[in-house]
Amino acid sequence: MTRFLKIIVKEVINTFLLVIGVSALLFLLFNMMPGEFLGKGEGVRSFLLLLKRLFTLHFGVSIVSGIDINSIVFPAFKNTLILTVGALFISLLLAVPIGIFSAFRGFKTYSWPLSMLSYIVSSIPVFYFGYLVLYLVSRYTGYLPIYYVQSSGKGSRVLAYMLPILVLGLGNNSICEIVRLITTELDRVISTDYVADSRARGESILASAAGEGILIPLVSIVFSKVPFIIGGAVIVEQVFNWPGMGRLAYQSTLDRDMPVLIVIAFLSVLMVRVGMIARNILLFHLNPREA
Amino acid sequence: MKRFYYEEEQVDVEEFHVPIYRRASVRDVVSIGFGLFVVAYLFIFYFISITNTFIQNPMDVHIGQMFQRPSFEHLFGTDFLGRDIFSRIVKGTEAFFVPGLLSIVISTSFGLLFGIVTGFYPKILSRIIFYFLNVIDSIPRLILILIIIVLFRPSIYLIMVFAGITSIPKVTVYIQSKVEILKNQRFIEAGKALGLSPGSIILKHIVWLSAKSVLIIHATLGMGEAVLIETSLSYLGFGVQEPDPSWGNMVAMGIDFFFQGRLWLSTIPAVVILTTIMGLYLLGDGLNSIYNEKVSR
Amino acid sequence: MKESEGTCADCLQGLNLTKYFYGKGRRIEACNDVSISIFRKKTVGLVGESGCGKTTVGRLLLRLINADSGEILYKDINLSAISEKDIRPLRKNFQMIFQDSKSAFNPRMRVFDALRESIRLYEEMKARELRDRVTAIISRVNLSRGTLQNFIGNLSGGELKRLDIARALTIHPEYLIADEPLTLLDISIQGQIAQLLMEVQETESTGILFISHDLRMVEMLSDTVAVMYRGKIIERAPKKDITGRPLHPYTRHLWNPRSSLFFIGFREGGCVYKNRCFLFQKKEFPPICSEKQPDLLEHRKGHYAACHFAGE
């Protein structure tokens, strides 16, 4: 058990250092900006001030637009979190079966169209895909499932939640990458000796190959896709008018509101790092020989 | 009963020899063929838009001919201002082609450099390099680009420089794992025993023979990402502004007419984006399976 | 008297080589105080269980890894003293054949490029002459001409081993260190490769260090045999003596391995082999064995053994 704790401690320290590094990078960019914004202050003192505000999580008021950052960022963070986790779940739900199916079936009659479909779906540009889905849904069900549109019927409320998650999960080429990784890893593991050996003892192929073939690649790729999914969220939130961090970032980019952007970057880095910690812990659990 | 049919080629025994070149499987041929087709039309479009030899000028407006069906004269029909969609798509490649190449060059060269350095000198130096790479890696790419847009109001070139920088960690990890595997292979030691200088071992064996495949695959995937970034940005309105065409903002403009039932205005650029990205990914995938296949046989 | 190798003009000599590896928090003595020398036209067999450090000795002689102490003499140049850059031209004279030939070549290269690379390193020659040279060498190790264009990844085990020898032949080395060349091959191919090595020794008059744990092949091929146990050479003698009248108990055990094996327990210090030595038990654990590490003394003409009770 001690090794487990050691890993967690190591990861937390690593995250702490990285977050400081990120805020230093943001601060540097902030200073390089052409100087017509106030509140830049000079050198290290203002950097420490920025760090204090970031780490104590109350970000004060944005100098540029005068809105209280805390009140708008946290609900947005909650929504983006839902969107990201949902999208991850959806792409897993679809990619893993296709991956296993095409690994076992190999390149025969059935598996070819399926993996081609996953390629096509994940190559559709996310913004078009969003509108397409919106158009189709509104033509057939009659409501326009935009988050704030008070259209009639309970259904649109649920749909308004589900659609952006579905679109972000399917698009943003996460599915085709997971399918390709699982297919190659599973192929490699199935041809190893220890799977043949366990088959000789009567275990099924999937049971003996699942450990290294599916679980480990899955864990390592899913959590490393978090930054890409947050990136994709910026666009999906814009399409579906979903009140997340992405849309907030888009708004503050339009009216040049740098402090809000820094806070958003800080929170998304936190999300990514939490994902990384979970990934390393799970990987250690699955593959204890490493440490 | 006729499900599996195996037929043996007639060949006379003497001259039969194992074919040295490896015939790629059907799947590789299809994906590489489609990929090359995509790369070809990208180059052609770019060449046309540079030399400005358009049949229909993408910029001039014909109020009379709005929303025309695809006809011989306008291959993809005309948009809401009567401008020819096909030539606008051709001009749209100009927006991401050179910046894309720029981002690939940056990410590949620095990735290769850092990959080899961390691969061969694992101790402190690689820990520092990996720290900085992790810093860059943990910021979502699009948010970093938004920040840069706010700070510098950049052109697409600077955006692509930063896009290149953000994909350096991916290449570094690729190269480092390759170096890690090759380092304890015997032929590095054999090279040293033969008397090859360490520099030539690294350059010839690792970079040229083994890492070349990884870099080419990354280049195709990198170009695909560059297309995605440019189109998303111009959809959000930060990339290429309205009169000049970019696939992203063509889709954005088409959305307004989407719900009036005129779908094809934004569908055509979206389909072009789709084929480009898919083509580049399939090219990378096909090359990947051919290069690895040759070693593993 | 401490056995001294006696420096001679044309031989590759390693004197008192010691090398430590640091793994899992403790220091492993790969080889300590090992001296061995290879003579032109002669084969020296190095035998020992796996993990006794015989591969490390091979690498030390070629200076692929640097010894912690001891020197390597080659034509009165102390190889361990000179820098990496100066040794590179000298590497032409001593080459290595690897146990696992599959990873001794870059699988992406073609056979022709592999050989051209080693030739062009030391001689400048035009393309035509180069091609004749390569085809000559290829036919000498009886590989078919067709394999020249083939990728190394497609070759079989036997062919790869021949290519390894061909690569060494391209630069006519004076000494050849064969690190377990035959273990991964089939019996009939083992015979052919052994025959090829003997041919090479005759024509090129190269000295071969034949490292292996397969006693039969070592006896067949080598002129003098050195037996190694846990990093120390415990016996060295011409072939007839070592098969006929082995002095060291471990060599006797090696020659008929079915003999019963026992393990007295783990006591450090003194002779390395005492924990498994039947002499040590038969003579009721003599104290000298557990204190003093026996030196390699010359008990008979050219027959050295490191045991206090050698020959009983």
Added chain:
Amino acid sequence: MPLIASLGGLKVYFYDQKDKRFIRAVEDASLSIDEGSVLGLVGESGCGKTVTALSMMGLVDSEPGIVGGEFYFRPKGDDRRSVIHAILRGFRESRNYRRGELVNLFYGLENFIEFRHNPFTMIKDNEKWLRRHNRIMEYIRGRNISMIFQNPLRSLNPFTPVGAQLMKTIGRFNHEKDENEIFEMAMGLLRSTLLYNPESIMKMYPGSLSLGMAQRVIIAIALASNPTLLIADEPTSGLDTTNRYRIIDLLETIIDKMNLTLVLISHNIHIVGLIATNVAVMYAGIIVESGGKRDVLGKKHGPKHPYTRALVSSMPTDSDIKRGKRLRVIQGTVPDNKIAIRGCPFIDRCQYAKGKIRRRCREKCPDPVEVGKNHLIRCYLYY
């Protein structure tokens, strides 16, 4: 001694999509294994001995796989849901099967295959046959036949501790036992394979085992389901001399203690000669000679197949070394298994294929001829 298994005319082909050619892994292998005996299967690499073992275990699933022959085997049939019912369900017709009789595990193979000539074509409905064959073999694998693979370190799942894998296999074959009973059986098995500290080994991961230890663990796992037939594929190839002989002693004690039948596959005649009761020599997919150990590997000048004679003479014995005789080497290489060989595969490496006999050798591969008491040789020398 009664037969426990007999393989008749096994033919295993693989199909290379790229060159559109058949890889003839096993051309015609027939073996008969007596109860409690040790059959040594000797041959160079690439002669198809591993594929023969895999087809006995039913693990050949790359297409088209097993295309000919029959494999008669006497299943244990002692447990409640006995093996027989499973096999019967597979055959539907053979209701009159009595317990303890030999059963053909490749039953009904011929009505899934159709051969045509010039060009040589084969139509095999692999899916149906494989599905049914797997259903039958799932009962046979582990319960009746178990197999040890070549590289011990690679045949253990690197992500689960050794003990867990052992107990899982034990648990699979005796459901009624509870947790610590299985733990006891596992410890007993590990001790029976001469491992000194079973407790610590149970917790270790395969990565940190030495080669010798890993091989013993593999043997323990193979014996967990107390099979009647154990197939060991090159158990000693990865080890060095002292370890090698210890593993051979271990196998010998296990065969006596658990009255097991062993099929020992190796390319090293010396090792097989130590414990085998009868020996089969395989070359290019064909069993060229099979019989008692003394006849096949014994006296040099008895009737022998040219290939066996060359193999035996190429292994230097102590007397050769003392007299310093030069090494006798078989020239040439194994024929490429992509080309169909009409005559005897050993023809261009055989010193006896001269003059009149050579014509017969080239036309047709000789059928096995009975030379001594169940000593079969496939060579025209003894017609």
